[in-house]
Amino acid sequence: MAESKNGEHGQKIAYEKIAEMGSGLVIAKVSADSIREQDINARIMKNEMQRQLTDNIKKRGQLESLPFCALTHDGERVEIISGHHRIRSGKDAGLKDFFVILDVSGLNRSNIVAKQIAHNAISGFDDQSMLKELAKLMDDVDDMIESYAGKEILEVPDSEIDKLLSPTLTFDWKNIVFAFLPHQIEDVNALVEAIQKFAPDYVGVADVEAYKPFMEALAKYQEFANVKNVGAAIHAMTKTTLQQIDDSGYNDTEEWVQLTSIFGGSAIPKEKAERIKEAVEKMVEDGLVPKKRRWQALEVLADCYMAGE
Known part of the structure; x- marks a missing residue:
């Protein structure tokens, strides 16, 4: 038997009465959207315990004990008196409806608070x-x-x-958040606000247009280096980049330009590369260019060409 009351803003809050218990109590089926938590609840639960409760409900597909709720005296809300954590985990587990013990006698705010305190306090203890x-x-x-x-x-x-x-890691680790967003200040501010609770060690923001190329590069590098773990692939890519920077002899006292802006690309045919590599190695051996700044071989060749040698 379905019954309904006029709720806030004129909407209907419906519950399906399953059984009459007497004394103003019924067993009812209530939609998740119709159940409201109390603004203040003295009973707390650790996060890991809450997650375990959610997992238990997912496995079962339903709550294993009935929460106690009340239809307020004005008939506008179904409020939880006892069972906040069960219903919260149930919602997280994807439940759309809850079977509850529902007090339909018309409790006022004082009545609800009294029962809330009583249910929390009179819970006994374990031997x-x-x-x-x-x-x-x-x-x-x-x-x-x-x-x-x-x-x-x-x-x-x-x-x-x-x-x-509680599986634990036996090595040091850092929490890094890296997101790709449109370049709009409100998006960046929203991101920072949303992730503050995770207290990351580093937060990075990039243009959303760079997301797809980044993921493609990561996937190709995993295949190229035969690395399955994403973290290991990023680590290997980072080491490669740092090695390239070190080999170039980079320092922050000079302004640097990418060679691709001069040559239009960073790759050449293999047979040409072997010949150029041989010439560069000879320049290093002869002391014309330092080992850590091999790009200076281009400078030597440019000077020779411009001098007509």
């Missing part, structure tokens, strides 16, 4: 020794992870439980 006995009955790693019991309950060595519940 740790009994939890350990229960944990011994689990013989599947996935069940251990789903239980989120913790290593002190599961009595698994720290090194093992860390691998199961």
Whole structure:
């Protein structure tokens, strides 16, 4: 049986009554869009626990316990009293509807807050020794992870439980964010604001037109160097670039120009390259050009040509 009330801005908030419980309580099916969290909720949950809850719901495809909600006295909202984290994880898991215990008696704000505090406070506590006995009955790693019991309950060595519940990296790493955006200041500001919570060590922004060529270059380099890992490919490309800069003898006291702006390209036929390489190596051996600035061979040739030699 579907019932509805006029909501804020005239929209309909509908719920489907599944069963009557009496005393103003029903079991109802409510759409995710119709459920509103409280602005203040004293019960907190660690991020990793919230993620585990989301994974559990994804696996099941539904909540395994019913949240307690209320239809406000004006009939405009369905508000969560108990079950904020379950519903939040359910939404993250892609659930479109929730089965809830719904109080339709018309609670006011004071009534809702009182019940919210009561549900958070009257939750009992776990007997740790009994939890350990229960944990011994689990013989599947996935069940251990789903239980989120913790290593002190599961009595698994720290090194093992860390691998199961919270995989860690044994090397130093840096968090880098690099995005390709149109050159508009509002986009850049929005990007910086959006990623501040991740506290990256470096933030880079490039023209959106450079995204496709960059990805094509990365894919080709992975194939060329037979590197499957993207991070390893970027590392190898970076080393190659730094080596080229070092070989050129670059320093920031002079203004530099890319050779492609002179020759129109950076590649020549192999047989021509071998001949030029041989000449450059001889210039290095004769001391005409330094090993780290081989491009000066072009300068020598230019001077000779311009002098008519």
